[in-house]
Structures are given as structure tokens and as C-alpha cells.
């Protein structure tokens with residue numbers, strides 16, 4: 001069982017700052033997912049943890065040990081890679097045991113016993129005598145996981161381990177990884193660029209961009225209370241709509257609509273963000289964030305209340321379980337997730353309302369969140385969080 005601390009961790013490659021001063025504690029037994037776009041520094045962070053890269057500055061601690069400069073083989077962590085990294089000429093069993101045998105720290109009986117246990121846990125008994133060329137991608141990744149498990153490491157470090165698998169297998173393996181983690185309770189750091197994967201796997205999710213941490217929270221908190229535009233737009237699919245508005249008297253105003261912001265200005269903004277002012281006559285620019293699933297069509301929800309507005313349908317996009325309606329009002333374009341069989345044509349006028357409990361405002365200059373509506377005030381998890389400095 002292991003706690004991992006990253007303190008002001010930095011990695012430069014020539015003139016590229018891949019990791020730009022990260023502070024993060026990974027709790028004992030936690031499943032932590034690092035997610036972000038390509039090039040944001042997530043693999044480098046993982047490789048620093050594994051000792052495959054040397055930090056330019058900062059410290060990595062594992063429990064009480066400073067491992068910043070410790071050789072990879074002395075860190076007792078097990079890496080699982082996207083390309084499985086199996087030896088092609090060895091059987092599944094040899095691939096699993098090779099590291100243990102060469103470490104010389106285990107007897108043959110111990111090795112056999114651990115392979116049996118891992119084979120049972122991962123359901124790979126019938127793969128042990130096959131070579132990787134005779135295995136599917138999913139089977140190879142199970143062998144790679146077996147190799148990680150038998151070492152009984154202090155932590156698993158996984159770098160996009162499912163991205164070479166087809167969509168169906170990926171979903172199945174996600175469930176297996178969750179089960180495996182519940183069984184082994186080993187501290188796990190998992191890197192992916194796929195926000196859906198991050199949200200389904202992570203107990204906590206780190207969103208990274210440009211070598212920095214944008215937010216570290218549970219999937220639900222990231223979704224409901226993004227601390228900035230980057231997180232708001234990265235988490236959730238289809239992405240959150242962002243519309244330039246003017247805020248006045250607790251209302252978000254745009255050419256063609258006025259959306260009341262419940263609680264705005266009554267000191268009810270999210271803890272940790274500035275409440276937006278409501279003094280009469282105080283106008284300021286903001287970016288209104290509304291998820292496509294938090295806009296509604298009047299024809300589907302007759303009880304929308306008064307705060308509706310009219311928009312024009314641009315195009316519709318069937319997504320299977322919903323219909324994505326691209327529409328516009330004035331110069332604002334946005335998306336609405338409607339029922340799958342809604343009949344709409346380009347050019348149709350629609351009546352739209354938004355869920356008053358799921359509105360967000362962001363600072364147009366900095367992108368920082370300024371306000372989340374009512375749901376924010378109901379979230380005990382969020383309210384207990386210390387305000388940001």
C-alpha cells in the first residue's frame with residue numbers, strides 16, 4: 001500500500017516544458033486517472049513516476065521515501081503500456097514470469113503460485129502456453145496485466161492500456177480493471193486521453209493541459225462544477241455550450257434570450273468562486289456555459305416555465321440514443337440534446353429552455369468559473385472543499 005506525492009514536479013525536454021510544476025498526492029489504494037489532450041504531459045508524468053524519465057526539478061515521494069532519483073527497478077512499481085510490450089518469442093507464462101525470474105527474489109514455487117493466482121484473477125489459464133502472436137489484443141493486454149500483478153507492486157502505472165482494443169472490448173476491459181482494483185486495492189495511476197474512460201474508471205480524475213493540473217476531483221464534481229472553461233469543455237460529450245453574454249440583475253442576456261441565474265448575486269455562487277454581483281445597473285461580460293443535455297425543447301417538456309426563448313435549427317445529428325440539434329439565436333450557436341426520434345428540419349423554429357439548476361458562468365478573460373447555479377449549493381462534497389487561493 002502506497003501514497004505517492006509529487007511536489008513541484010517539473011520536466012523539460014530542451015525548450016519544451018512537458019510537466020510544469022505539479023503538486024499532487026495520490027492516496028493509498030486510490031485509482032487516479034490523468035486525462036488531457038495529446039501532448040499535455042500525462043505520459044511524461046507517469047514516466048517520471050516510474051523512473052523512466054528524470055525530473056528537471058521537484059520531488060517524488062513514495063510513502064516516506066524520496067524516490068526522485070531512484071532507479072526504476074528499485075521503485076517497486078509496475079508499468080502497463082498501450083503496446084503491451086510483450087516478448088514475441090516467449091509464451092504467456094514466460095512473459096509473466098520473466099521479470100520475477102531475472103530479479104531472483106522469488107523461489108520457483110512462489111513464482112508458480114503467483115502465476116496460478118494471477119491466471120485465476122484474469123481468467124488467462126488457457127493463454128499461458130501460447131505466444132503473443134496467437135493472442136488477440138485483449139488477450140495480450142491480460143498477459144501484460146498478469147505480468148504486472150505477479151510482482152505485487154506498490155503501485156500500478158498504466159499508460160493508455162486499452163487504446164489498442166476495439167470499442168466493445170475496451171468497455172469490457174474497463175469493467176475488469178475496476179473489478180481488479182476492488183480486489184487488489186493497489187494504488188493505481190492511469191493515463192488516458194479519453195474523457196469517457198477517465199470518468200468511468202477514476203475515483204479521482206486529474207485534468208491536465210500544457211503540463212499543468214487544471215482540476216483534480218471526482219468525476220461527478222468535474223462534471224457539475226468545472227473550475228474553468230478548459231475542464232468544462234473537455235469533460236462531457238457533446239461538449240458544454242459556451243455563449244458570450246452580458247450579466248445584469250442576475251440574468252444572462254444575449255441578443256434573443258434572457259436566462260435568469262438563480263441565486264446569482266445573493267452570495268450563492270459556488271464556494272471558491274466569486275459570487276457574481278447583482279447591484280442594479282452593474283453589467284459585466286461573461287461566458288454562459290450550458291451542457292447540451294441541460295437545454296430542453298418545449299415540444300418535449302411542456303412545463304418549461306417562463307424562461308424560454310426561440311432558436312432556429314441549423315442541422316440535426318442523430319447520435320443513436322439522442323438527437324443533437326445544432327441551432328442558433330442571434331449570433332450565438334449552440335447544441336441541444338433532444339429525444340432520439342424528434343422530428344426537426346433545418347430552418348425550423350424551436351422553443352428552448354435551460355435547466356435553471358445547471359447553469360455556469362466563466363470569466364471571459366481568464367476562463368475561471370465565476371458561478372454555478374443551484375446544484376452547486378446542494379453538493380456537500382463541494383461545500384466542504386477549501387476555497388481556492
Ligand SMILES: Nc1ncnc2c1ncn2[C@@H]1O[C@H](COP(=O)(O)OP(=O)(O)OP(=O)(O)O)[C@@H](O)[C@H]1O
Pocket residue numbers: 013014016017018036037038039040041042043044045193
Ligand atoms: N523524449 C522527449 N523529447 C522531447 N520532447 C518530448 C519527449 N517526450 C515528450 N516530449 C514532449 O513533451 C510534451 C508532453 O508529452 P507527453 O508524451 O507527456 O504528452 P501526452 O499528454 O502523454 O500526449 P499523448 O497523449 O499524445 O501521448 C509534448 O510536447 C512532447 O512532444
